[in-house]
Amino acid sequence: MCTSRRELSGEFACYFPFLEKSARFLASLGLTLDVALEDKTIVNAAVARLQRALARQFPKVKRCLDKPEEEAAAARLALYMAASTKNVYILRKFADFESKYFRFLLRRIPSVQNPSCLVEIAYDLSIVAKPTAEIAPGLINLFYPMAVRWSAYLKYAPQDPHWAMINRPVVRGWVAVARNEFERILEEAYRHRMLKIAEESELAVGKVATVVDLSQFKAERYTPIEKRSSGGSNPPCMTAIMNALKAGEGVPHTARFAIAAYLVKRGWDVDQIVDLFRTAPDFNEKITRYQVQHIAGQAGGRKEYSVPSCETMATWGLCVARCGVKNPLQYGVVKKSN
Amino acid sequence: MIIEVFFRNFYRNSARLQVDNVETREFAFQTFRGGFVRHKSFKTVDELAKFLVEKTPKHLYHSSARYRNPSEEVMDNKGWLGADLVFDIDGDHLNTEACRGVEIITIKCLEDAREEANKLIDTLRQELALEPSRVAFSGHRGFHIYVSESEVLTLGQRERRELVNFLKAVGFEREHFVKRHGRRSVVIYEEEPTGSLLRIKKGVEDARYLRIEVDEVVTQDVHRLMRVPGSLNGKTGLVAVPLTVRDLDSGVEQILKRAVAFDKGYLKFLFHKPAKGEVLFEELEVARGSVKTLPTQVAVYLELQGYGKILD
Numbered sequence: 001m002c003t004s005r006r007e008l009s010g011e012f013a014c015y016f017p018f019l020e021k022s023a024r025f026l027a028s029l030g031l032t033l034d035v036a037l038e039d040k041t042i043v044n045a046a047v048a049r050l051q052r053a054l055a056r057q058f059p060k061v062k063r064c065l066d067k068p069e070e071e072a073a074a075a076r077l078a079l080y081m082a083a084s085t086k087n088v089y090i091l092r093k094f095a096d097f098e099s100k101y102f103r104f105l106l107r108r109i110p111s112v113q114n115p116s117c118l119v120e121i122a123y124d125l126s127i128v129a130k131p132t133a134e135i136a137p138g139l140i141n142l143f144y145p146m147a148v149r150w151s152a153y154l155k156y157a158p159q160d161p162h163w164a165m166i167n168r169p170v171v172r173g174w175v176a177v178a179r180n181e182f183e184r185i186l187e188e189a190y191r192h193r194m195l196k197i198a199e200e201s202e203l204a205v206g207k208v209a210t211v212v213d214l215s216q217f218k219a220e221r222y223t224p225i226e227k228r229s230s231g232g233s234n235p236p237c238m239t240a241i242m243n244a245l246k247a248g249e250g251v252p253h254t255a256r257f258a259i260a261a262y263l264v265k266r267g268w269d270v271d272q273i274v275d276l277f278r279t280a281p282d283f284n285e286k287i288t289r290y291q292v293q294h295i296a297g298q299a300g301g302r303k304e305y306s307v308p309s310c311e312t313m314a315t316w317g318l319c320v321a322r323c324g325v326k327n328p329l330q331y332g333v334v335k336k337s338n
Numbered sequence: 339m340i341i342e343v344f345f346r347n348f349y350r351n352s353a354r355l356q357v358d359n360v361e362t363r364e365f366a367f368q369t370f371r372g373g374f375v376r377h378k379s380f381k382t383v384d385e386l387a388k389f390l391v392e393k394t395p396k397h398l399y400h401s402s403a404r405y406r407n408p409s410e411e412v413m414d415n416k417g418w419l420g421a422d423l424v425f426d427i428d429g430d431h432l433n434t435e436a437c438r439g440v441e442i443i444t445i446k447c448l449e450d451a452r453e454e455a456n457k458l459i460d461t462l463r464q465e466l467a468l469e470p471s472r473v474a475f476s477g478h479r480g481f482h483i484y485v486s487e488s489e490v491l492t493l494g495q496r497e498r499r500e501l502v503n504f505l506k507a508v509g510f511e512r513e514h515f516v517k518r519h520g521r522r523s524v525v526i527y528e529e530e531p532t533g534s535l536l537r538i539k540k541g542v543e544d545a546r547y548l549r550i551e552v553d554e555v556v557t558q559d560v561h562r563l564m565r566v567p568g569s570l571n572g573k574t575g576l577v578a579v580p581l582t583v584r585d586l587d588s589g590v591e592q593i594l595k596r597a598v599a600f601d602k603g604y605l606k607f608l609f610h611k612p613a614k615g616e617v618l619f620e621e622l623e624v625a626r627g628s629v630k631t632l633p634t635q636v637a638v639y640l641e642l643q644g645y646g647k648i649l650d
């Protein structure tokens with residue numbers, strides 16, 4: 001389906017504008033950056049797309065039926081705009097949101113549903129994949145219908161105990177995953193792709209800056225939290241997580257859990273902690289608040305979670321120094337007594 | 339020091355180094371005087387071999403990484419091109435009966451390390467479709483295994499750490515494999531034990547099968563310095579012999595015999611501390627202060643291990 005000529009259409013490029021194939025398609029139509037920048041409608045559509053993403057709203061799907069080529073070009077232009085603001089937070093937020101939208105479409109566009117089409121989209125994102133049926137036809141295939149190379153899995157699967165590779169069938173170089181997990185891996189690869197395009201297109205990014213008024217794009221920038229009474233210095237692992245959050249970087253779930261549990265014990269209240277997460281590219285106030293309340297024992301199981309031990313932190317890849325304590329909470333204490 | 343002379347003769351007459359992509363690797367060595375020199379590079383193995391005769395290091399290492407400019411001193415200027423995926427299996431880290439608390443190499447503990455290395459190689463093949471490019475005895479208590487297929491070269495530290503977790507089965511949870519199939523509940527690894535599921539199936543019955551005891555620090559480091567296969571280990575005087583995967587099929591005695599570099603003659607040895615047990619096929623029970631005539635290799639080994647001094 002994906003390969004048929006009809007599919008290689010404006011519509012496909014519009015749904016998945018950051019794939020190689022879409023870029024080639026636009027180039028073949030002569031829709032280069034210079035052309036797009038000359039075209040008021042495309043510039044406006046790009047501004048709208050970026051604004052919507054920053055406001056956490058999906059683009060309008062209908063536009064892919066009306067003016068697919070224009071919208072596809074606008075999406076790419078929007079990425080250059082995000083990059084040229086030089087505000088990493090805007091860029092990350094845009095990439096994050098667009099890749100979520102990508103996953104949303106992967107599930108909904110009828111013509112990309114068959115496995116060979118998904119494999120092709122994966123390939124475009126430099127992920128070698130195949131239907132599991134080709135390597136393990138039985139029950140494994142039934143529950144884990146898609147397979148990716150282990151190296152791609154390690155690169156793109158979320159860093160989270162749930163995703164530990166040992167908890168998936170791994171057969172002769174292939175990791176078999178459920179369909180929704182496969183989509184999640186592609187989403188991450190798509191996000192990487194977008195950041196890579198932004199990074200590698202310095203020239204285009206510079207051009208955009210001279211044409212578009214960038215001051216219109218606002219994203220809550222992080223206002224540093226004043227030093228709070230935390231009784232002693234924070235251990236390096238927690239400082240690292242806080243810094244990553246402040247820089248607006250994507251932070252794995254394990255790290256979010258660890259920092260929240262730690263700050264609860266250090267006497268921060270839920271509001272303060274929620275504020276800390278505000279800069280995360282995928283911040284959602286309602287969900288975050290609930291999760292923090294949960295960790296603090298104010299919701300859900302009503303049990304206050306303990307701070308993961310240094311050993312656990314290490315297996316999650318979050319231990320950044322060997323401080324010689326057993327739990328990050330002991331950090332300040334031990335240091336003082338020395 | 340007489341040992342340095344032995345080492346020099348070895349590098350002059352019988353060394354067989356096994357290094358690939360020599361021009362892209364950083365070399366480092368420890369001298370007999372205790373200094374540590376880094377950031378050396380060589381265009382060819384011959385050039386390296388010549389250097390060894392002139393400088394004769396106690397330990398010789400090369401980077402698992404490949405660099406554009408391996409002799410640059412600042413890491414950022416080296417131009418990292420990728421790194422072999424390396425595994426270190428050391429009897430020291432094995433919690434088996436034969437290895438717990440061993441000080442001197444024993445055949446039994448080394449056997450356990452060999453078994454672990456075989457387990458690793460099987461896993462690499464069956465689960466990840468990877469083939470070792472180099473295998474070597476470490477010259478002490480274990481084995482080094484290198485993989486250098488293009489798929490692994492550019493893996494970052496994070497991915498390597500996740501790979502170690504996979505090999506060590508960190509975070510394994512049975513529930514992930516329990517699924518509803520029609521009316522019944524099935525355990526996938528029981529029904530279709532293939533690839534990693536075979537390891538899990540066996541591992542659930544006997545925990546020893548589940549984990550592979552590789553040294554995680556070594557594998558996840560993308561700038562690691564590894565002992566050069568074919569060089570002498572300055573802690574033992576044994577050769578870090580390059581091996582084939584098939585060499586690991588037979589017992590370690592064969593490997594140890596090949597690792598002995600100084601097999602001619604006898605030397606007088608003064609013990610500064612008591613020694614008891616088997617050392618390189620030689621049964622010992624000696625008190626502090628005694629002098630014994632020992633096969634050259636045993637005397638070299640004991641001096642390097644700090645048991646006393648060769649009297650020349």
Ligand code: SF4
Pocket residue numbers: 235236237238309310311313314318319320321322323324325326327328329331
């Ligand atoms: S040792 Fe503990 S406190 Fe220190 S960085 Fe690691 S996890 Fe944090």
